[in-house]
Amino acid sequence: MVPFTIFCGECEQCQRGNYSVCERSNRNRALADKAFGHGGAGLFGYSHLTGGYAGGQAEFVRVPFADTTHIKVPSTLTDEQVLFLGDIFPTGWQAAVQCDIQPTDTVVVWGAGPVGQFCVRSAVLLGAKQVVVIDNVPERLSMAEAGGAIAINFDNESVLSRLKDLTNGKGPEKCIDAVGLEAHATRSLDSMYDRVKQAMMLESDRAHVLREMIYVCRPAGVLSIPGVYGGLVDKIPVGALMNKGLTVRTGQTHVNRWTDDLLRRIEEGQIDPSFVITHTVGLDQGPEMYKTFRDKQDGCVKVILKP
Ligand SMILES: NC(=O)c1ccc[n+]([C@@H]2O[C@H](COP(=O)([O-])OP(=O)(O)OC[C@H]3O[C@@H](n4cnc5c(N)ncnc54)[C@H](O)[C@@H]3O)[C@@H](O)[C@H]2O)c1
Structure with missing residues (x-):
């Protein structure tokens, strides 16, 4: 691998x-x-x-x-069981490990794409009290629910008030950004601001999720950011970040740091990473499947290509 x-x-x-x-x-x-x-x-x-x-x-x-x-x-x-050791499984795992999860923690994962799915399963394996996932794609939310998460669809309900309810008003201790620079949002001023600035080439990334995490995270909590950012973002509430004493941990994944442990967990049956596969096609169907994945059609979460 x-x-x-x-x-x-x-x-x-x-x-x-x-x-x-x-x-x-x-x-x-x-x-x-x-x-x-x-x-x-x-x-x-x-x-x-x-x-x-x-x-x-x-x-x-x-x-x-x-x-x-x-x-x-x-x-x-099988190939399907080990394939994701090359990227998304250790990425979700590192994001969860960086949260230093305690048995009393609520861990919230923004994004239920392939990386978010592994963040959820990893946070569950690492013993979080409750794991919450946020997205607006129903089948992705259902997959995360099957992995032990409580789902929030940001199209249908307020992320802020639901997280307040789930944490007795205190906010989650640990927040994971598995969305990155292409965040979407409904009914949010800051995301409209990002779209305008991006269109005018005054900003490279859309940081709605980062801002939301800083706002909801419990003081002294951890923000873990596996989601990729490429350049410059604007209007990050540094005052809240600093005064709440939040810790930020991020990075591309140090894949091989985690793979011995994760391979053992697969062999022991603690997790079967193939749960995330929704489509298997030949390499020649790649371009078509990229469109299906991008447009989140046909329940597509993860595609494997067999050359
Ligand atoms: N750090 C690393 O080493 C590493 C490795 C692999 C992938 N990544 C990154 O992780 C991120 C996620 O990857 P993926 O393959 O799961 O991507 P993806 O695009 O399939 O998933 C992102 C999900 O975020 C959701 N989303 C968009 N806006 C949201 C919002 N405001 N709130 C909640 N959810 C929202 C989307 O609906 C989508 O389901 C990407 O940025 C990717 O580049 C990082």
């Missing part, structure tokens, strides 16, 4: 297990250093800032540092 992070295993960051900020695998590092101050690792199928490597949805993939990055999987497990 090949992780989406490309890393050398030898540099200072890799030695510390910080694989997604490997100092050697990003062949466009100078560009990334300029944009971010310090660039991160090379990633398959991401952007030029992460090395411009082609994605893995292909008949063949060239894998740099292959001696270091591959994860050996036992033949007793």
Whole structure:
């Protein structure tokens, strides 16, 4: 199994297990250093800032540092059970681990896409008191409910008042952003503001979820952000973030830091990651399925392509 992070295993960051900020695998590092101050690792199928490597949805993939990055999987497990160890399962897991979940915690996950689904299952496995998921796609909410979450459809009810009800007015201790830069919102002034600024090229990302998390999170709580942001956002309530004493944890996933443990949990039957697969098609149907996924048609949550 090949992780989406490309890393050398030898540099200072890799030695510390910080694989997604490997100092050697990003062949466009100078560009990334300029944009971010310090660039991160090379990633398959991401952007030029992460090395411009082609994605893995292909008949063949060239894998740099292959001696270091591959994860050996036992033949007793199916491809479908182990495939998501390369990205979304450890991503959901790292997001939950970064929350330092306690048995008394309410964990709220924004976004019930593939990553959000694994955040929910991971928070349940890590023993949260209650796990809540927010989205507006009914079949995604149902899938998360099957994994143990309480669902909030932001089209039909107020996220703020429902979270208040669920936490006796105190707010959730732990908040996970599994949406990232393309957040949608209904009836929200700040999301209209983002859309206008984006259209005028004055802002790159839409930060509605980040703002909502800062607002609802219980003081001294944790915001964990696996959702990807690319550039600059506006109107982040830093005053609330600071005065509430919130901790922010984020990052691309250090995939191999987690995979031994997660592989063991799959083998022990604690979780079967294939629950998230809704469609299996050949590679030639890829373009069509990308549209289906983008438009959230046909109950599509996760597609696997079989070359
Ligand atoms: N950190 C990492 O290493 C890593 C790895 C993989 C993916 N990601 C990122 O994680 C994020 C989620 O990935 P995905 O594949 O699940 O994406 P996705 O687009 O399938 O899911 C996002 C979900 O968020 C929902 N959403 C939109 N606006 C919302 C709002 N205001 N409140 C609640 N939900 C809202 C959408 O309806 C959708 O179901 C993306 O940003 C992706 O790039 C990060």
